[in-house]
Amino acid sequence: MITREFGWTNVQVPVIGQGTWMIEGNPEAERNAIEALQAGIELGMTHIDTAEMYGGGRAEQLVGDAIRGRRESVFLVSKVLPSNASYRGTLHACQQSLRRLDTNYLDLYLLHWRSHYPLGETMRAMEELADAGEIRFIGVSNFDTPAVQEAQQSLRRHRLASNQVLYHLGDRGIERRLLEYCRREEIAVVAYSPFGHGAFPAPDCKGGRVLGEAGARHNRTPRQVALNFLARHPHVFLIPKSSRAGHTRENSGGAGWELTPEDLAAIDRAFPAPTRDVPLGMI
Numbered sequence: 001m002i003t004r005e006f007g008w009t010n011v012q013v014p015v016i017g018q019g020t021w022m023i024e025g026n027p028e029a030e031r032n033a034i035e036a037l038q039a040g041i042e043l044g045m046t047h048i049d050t051a052e053m054y055g056g057g058r059a060e061q062l063v064g065d066a067i068r069g070r071r072e073s074v075f076l077v078s079k080v081l082p083s084n085a086s087y088r089g090t091l092h093a094c095q096q097s098l099r100r101l102d103t104n105y106l107d108l109y110l111l112h113w114r115s116h117y118p119l120g121e122t123m124r125a126m127e128e129l130a131d132a133g134e135i136r137f138i139g140v141s142n143f144d145t146p147a148v149q150e151a152q153q154s155l156r157r158h159r160l161a162s163n164q165v166l167y168h169l170g171d172r173g174i175e176r177r178l179l180e181y182c183r184r185e186e187i188a189v190v191a192y193s194p195f196g197h198g199a200f201p202a203p204d205c206k207g208g209r210v211l212g213e214a215g216a217r218h219n220r221t222p223r224q225v226a227l228n229f230l231a232r233h234p235h236v237f238l239i240p241k242s243s244r245a246g247h248t249r250e251n252s253g254g255a256g257w258e259l260t261p262e263d264l265a266a267i268d269r270a271f272p273a274p275t276r277d278v279p280l281g282m283i
């Protein structure tokens, strides 16, 4: 898996990583999910995204199982729930996540979405966690440009590393302003739900045919084409979720090759970006 610099951090992170929302389930489903995560790690998809919210902590436990013995090779990300994001709540939530993940540090810790607690309070706790070495980098999620600016201004000793936002072929709203702002500020943009969270274009619809035709020209699948299109910006990272090793292997083929300008134009026409500003999409 090819890597790129994660914003200003000097850390190389794979272009395509792995999501973990809804990986919990019955024992067989969970075994498959762990196997898929481990297959992804073998393929270099070492950016693993989880959250205290997912499965009420169960996803973090499964990630902990999947990365046991290989923690150092993983770029591990978790998130604090807005309802826990008071100063004390953030410190406590992080300890709980570390325990479930069976590790003593996170590579990146995010505020999952905007909280009713003052941002400065959450960021003060984040900075303390960073000072203590319990998290390496601080980030946010579901923040539009003005909120990102506010988060940057709330930080005193550390710099905002990342913003995780919705980005898929059916929702290209971040291309209006947010993407460019983050590029200028060297903030890594992590695209969540890159397949639209289960709403991937069917092969027989117009957009699905465009993806299929581009894929046929490069010997790639429509999903690999979609991932490649989204990763065409040099500061974007993707975290598709898959609970089967076969899917994960397919997804790993989304990077490391290039769509032609004609392919890009055809995909752009089939899945147009909005022509005016729209509220940041959120799932």
Ligand code: NAP
Pocket: 018, 019, 020, 021, 022, 049, 050, 112, 141, 142, 164, 165, 191, 192, 193, 194, 195, 196, 197, 198, 223, 239, 240, 241, 242, 243, 244, 246, 247, 248, 250, 251, 283
């Ligand atoms: P997604 O990655 O867009 O799509 C996941 C769906 O695609 C699953 O049903 C999965 O099925 C299927 N899939 C994956 N690879 C496939 C393949 N090669 N062939 C066929 N089907 C495939 O959706 P997502 O889980 O919403 O988003 C990804 C990650 O982003 C999440 O898991 C989470 O870590 C993060 N996220 C963050 C936020 C936030 O607020 N920050 C919000 C949403 C998501 P199988 O499971 O059967 O493989």
